[in-house]
Amino acid sequence: MNTFGPPKLVLERGDGARVWDADGNEYLDLLGGIAVNVLGHNHPALVTAIADQATKLVHVSNFFTTPSQVELAERLLGLVGAEGQVFFTNSGTEANEAAFKLTRRTGRTKIVAARDGFHGRSMGALALTWKPAYREPFEPLPGDVEFVPYGDLDALAAAVDDETAAVVLESMQGEAGAIVPPDGYLATARSLTTEHGALLWLDEVQTGVGRTGDWFGYQASGITPDVITVAKGLGGGVPIGACIGVGAAGSLLQPGNHGTTFGGNPLATAAALAVLDTIEKDALLDHAATLGRRLRDAVSGLPHVRDVSGRGLLIGIGLDTEIAAAVHDRSLAAGLILNACGPARLRLAPPFVLTEEQADRAVAILAAVLKETPL
Template sequence: MSQSQWLERYQSALMRNFGVPKRVFVKGEGIHLWDADGKRFTDMFSGIAVGGLGHGHPAVTEAVASQMRTLGHISNLYASPPQIALAERLVSLTGEPSRVYFANSGTEANEAALKVTRLTGRTKIVAMTGSFHGRTMGALALTSTAKYRTPFEPLPGEVVFSPFNDVDALASVVDDTTAAVILETIQGESGVIPANSEFLTAAREITRVHGALLWVDEVQTGIGRCGEWLTSVADGVEADLITVAKGLGNGIPMGACLATGPAGELFTPGSHGSTFAGNPIAAAAGLAVLDTIATEGLLDNAHAMGRLIKESLLGLGNPGIREVRGRGLLLGVGLSDQTGSRIVDAMLDAGWIIQAPRPDVLRLAPPLIVDAKTVAEFVEVLDDMVRRVRNNDR
């Protein structure tokens, strides 16, 4: 069936919240995707930073298939060995005594963390301008972008927004009634904006002074995306709550809320739950992802390929590229004009998948398995497309 036929069926059957898709993909292998018309694409976005191991990785495929043959679902009235083993692995990544709540997505992991904060007896949450934490009502209340929030207001909770990377502003709004401060180490949806180290250190100090929790959303930055298991831990930030998802399941819906120290004791039997969360199949996928990242040296590769992309793009002398920011393989290409969406479309037509979170920013999140040859090809094509779009504006 052709792509146009599939899209016609899509538009008649699905709700319109995603608009009309630009392509219908039918196959994936490694860093490549194929659409319904047989055209091949190179995926430099990983399904919004999800597919760290690329498409159809044999370790994940075998783990999921083997687990499905063995035990697929039991609900959270019971436990399974993969669930317990994955929880132990995630605890080890925090470097301190922690407990894990499994979820089905990053949004759900943040919903769980939000409920944990309520058990402190406080209700005020301080979130950051430019933040994105999910689309469910609780997570949306913590998300500052007006276009996501406005249609669904009033939103729940007592949430105060403070300017990102502004220590004085944060100190002025956190007080003894604050339950938690939530932040991202890199604001991906806002255009790949990194938090500076002074801000992260100050956030920890300020929350400690007022007895509030520090909650770090690593849904996009964690599990190797930035060349670290957890960027906050790598940077020495001792968070009380860390949420992860995206890359943890490599396409299998999977998320987790990690609570360290006393925060890990706040959930008690009946506090929270989910029928599918932490099911044996998802847990097996998560274990396979962690094992593969470790054994294939993909943390180091994320650093190396991220540096190569940055240096190569900045070395082009392309007047349409202002800067390249980010960490590991979560990068933002700052543009000199508002042509982001047009460049994304031009790249797609040329067989490359990227995204523009803002009109003047391109977001890159290639699989952690990306190699130098692919990077060189990508940089050459992107250079050409940025120049073409820029010249067409003149």
């Protein structure tokens, strides 16, 4: 079905931060499958984990559990640093669907979400997603969702009340182009939801699993949310997501309330464990933070660049005119994969294994493209 438009390339193989198309052309990948391939392509630890698990079990159904499923749930809760329970899914959208249903178990229905936020394309997740072009063709959507400007403390305080089931926010807006909230924003959201007996739900689908230089983007704020949704980088390319319920929120969904056929299957959970192990063993959190600063500093002085945002290896580049699509196409022709996430905004979400030399080469390609792209 023509849901994505014509594909730009037919990609055939990859290695680290590089990919090759079916014609043998090489590209430097600074998008990483949209923040998914945190270990790059063809990482030996991930390949080995998948191959080893495939010789044991691939699927067992949700009537049973497996050692890797239990271990991964424990690891995720350990990274959060709190007691709770985990529901495994196959994607970020599914993780957000589980979280949406979880909020209904509070006995309330009102959700406060952010303008320019993105939470997925299914009917429930879409109800929480701001972009009218995504929403309007499928309305009516599940209701009782109020949108407020992201980062506006007064608007958030005015919207959250004793009827609110949950506030759902990204710790940094990814689809909008790596938009970082002001200092204290997430802490205020935590205070407001606590005051009104609502859940604080943080969507870490793009920002989680080390993308920002912390395991989760919210951790720099020093808070603990009630619900955390993760996916994308968790499996390093193998489909997996998780809805993490912290404390009492982990018990809101009971038998019969929700389900999945493939979620938390042994192949995906083994892959996720390999990703977490490798990030820890190779100190990739520090690398993501350090290399992200290097990239942001390097692109900030390039032609047509108005602003640079982000943390770690999720970076937004604001342009001074609406040339993002042209910059994307010309960069691709020059061997660089990035993302035009708006008419005047680019997004970078490279693998954590990107080297300094590769980062510098990517900046050089982008600089040449921007210099040659007319206003």
